[in-house]
Amino acid sequence: MSLLRPPRGSEYWLLTATFLVAAVGMVYELIAATASSYLLGDSVKQFSLVIGVYLAAMGLGAYVSRFILRAVAGFVWAQIALGLVGGFMAPALYLSYAWMDAVALPLYLLLIVTGTLCGMEIPLIARVLKEVGAPAFRFENVLSVDYIGALVASVAFPLLIVPHLGLMSASLAMGVMNLIVAGLSLWLFRARLRRGVAVVWALAFVATAAGLWQAERLVAVTEAALYEDTVVVSETSPYQHITLTRFRDRTRLFLDASIQFDSQDEYRYHEMLVQPVMALAPRRENVLILGGGDGLAAREVLRHADVAHVTLVDLDRAVTDLFRSHADLVALNRGALNDPRLRIVNTDAWQFVEHDTAAYDVIIVDLPDPKSIALSKLYTREFYALLAERMAAEGLIVVQSGSPLFARQGYWSVIHTLDATRNPVVPGQSLSVLPYHVYVPSFGDWGFALASTRPLAPRSLSLPEGMRYISDRIWTEAQVFAPDVADLPAAENTLQSHALVGYYNAGWDAWFM
Structure with a gap:
């Protein structure tokens, strides 16, 4: 035990510091996982790798802490280093992605350093508590406070931190928090520390606080390079x-x-997504759109005068609010999201379909690509079975199904999954599926699937006026697949297998990684 008299209240501060550093460390881990899923895709894979590497690095840090002779100084230095490394983690990742198109190497280097420093914290705090002779010190108390801090951060991250700060500001704010912990510890234990530590702390605090103050400018610089x-x-x-x-x-x-979407060619995608199913449907009074929060699919639906009700289900209220209020975007979707015939429901598509009881003449599935398991579940046989139950008599479904060129096996997996989905009208049989595709310059060759309870008889399309791309001839040609995008073996996508995620990511990686 140190011969220096411990500062009054030091044990309470150290337990408070345990809570703070645990919360900050958890936020760093979540920032790294979220940024990697944003920039590298496949959120399940990225979250798993980030968590694994981070925990291993924490274990390394806990081991390394035994070689630090002066626990107070080691804790303060670790906080200063975390304020800089962890604080600037998100800016460094986004800037490296924007300027060098590199994410994985800087991500895991920063993750290992941050995890190692975080792993040193609890062993060092425990040693300091012993050194100051905390009368009520028990190591399990430290761990309990640590776990509570991690829980608070886990809850706050999606509900408060990301919506109000964003990843860039959140990263820098956590860095400032580490430096505040370092500064208060530095003042409290000043008799045990050398003066040079205060100088380094002050420089680090100024740098990180300045970064936080200029976070919006950093975002602007990054996005200017990225877009x-x-x-x-x-x-x-x-x-x-x-x-x-x-x-x-x-x-x-x-x-x-x-x-x-790109406003220069989005009409190709949205006309081909919407107009065939609307033209072939015997009735189109009641329409369901899953996804499509930009209102562009709804714009195409509302061209048809006999449409009485449109229900648009999109998870993100921020997207639908933007596209119903921003003047230029309202002009682009022709005010579709403000049309009295349309109702917006901001909820999860699966939950909506599972609990809804209405019958729809046309169901349009315009959901994001299945690059993660969270999205893949909306491309499963189980989900399509729920959709089929929501179809009215002679109703039709259309699904955006990805690229038959860039993710060929993924596209045909969607087709085979729909083709294996139980037919609610004809017992013992499956849905009838019609695949087709279109070239969209912004995306490349893009595929869709029409599904019905009975085979669709070939017939010409009755299209509204003002079509910029689709015609009877285009529709006929869209059903022809060249040999390099034609059907091939692909497993059905189910909640148990999620084969589609692997097909999708492998296909795109082969073209663009």
Whole structure:
């Protein structure tokens, strides 16, 4: 035990510091996992790798802490280092992605360093508590406070931190928190520390606080490098990062840095998604759209005068609010989200379909690509069976199904999954499926699937006026697949297998990694 008299209240401060550093460490882990899933895709894989590497690094840090002779100094230095390394983690990741198109190497280097430093914290705090002779010290108390801090951070991250700060500001704010812990510990235990520590702490605090103050500018610099055009909207919702860019009269939407549409060619995608199913449906009074929060699919649906009710289900209220209020976007979707015939429901598509009791003449599935298990579940045989139950008599379903070129096996997995889905009208049989595709310059060759309870008889399409792309001839040609995108063996996608995720990511990686 140290011969120096412990400062009054030091044990209470150390337990408080345990809570704070545990919360901050958990936020760093979640920032790394979220950023990696945003930038690298396949959220389940990235979260698993990040958690595994981070925990292993913490174990390394706990081991290394035994070689630190002066526990107070070691704890303060670890907090200063975390304030810099952890604080600037998100800015470093996004800047390296924007300028060098590199994420994995800087991500895991920063993760290992941050995890190692975080792993040193609890052993060092425990040693300091012993050194100050805390009368009520028990190691399990330290661990209990540590776990409570991690729980609070886990709850706050999706509900408060990401929606209100975003990853960039959150990372820097946590860095400032580490430095506040270091500063208060430095003052409390000043008799045990050398003066040079205070100078380094002050420089680190100024640097990190300045970074936090300029976080919005850092975001702007990163996005200017990341996107070709001027960024006009940049916001983070509880579910994703929303970016809208503009060049002259050209608008593009990105979700988590992945393009969703380009106003220069989106009409090709949305006409081919919507108009065939609307033209072939015997009735189209009641329409359900899953996804499509930009209102562009709804715009195509509402071209038909006999449509009486449209229900649009999109998880992210931030997207639907943006596309029903931003003047340029309202013009793009022709006010579809403000049409009195349309009702917006901001909820999970699976939950909506599972609990809804209405029957729909047309169901349009315009959901994000199945690059993760969370999204893959909306492409499973089980989900399609729920959809089939929501179809009215002679109703039709259309599903955006990915690229038959870039993810060929993934596309045909969707087709085979629909083809294996139980037919609710004809017992013992499955749905009838019609695959087709279109070339969209922003995306490449893109595929869709029409599903019905009975085979569709070939017939011409009765299209509304003003079509810019689709015609009878285009529709006929869209059903022809060249040999390099034609059908091939692919497993059905189920809640147990999620084969589609592997097909999808392997296909895109083969083209673009």
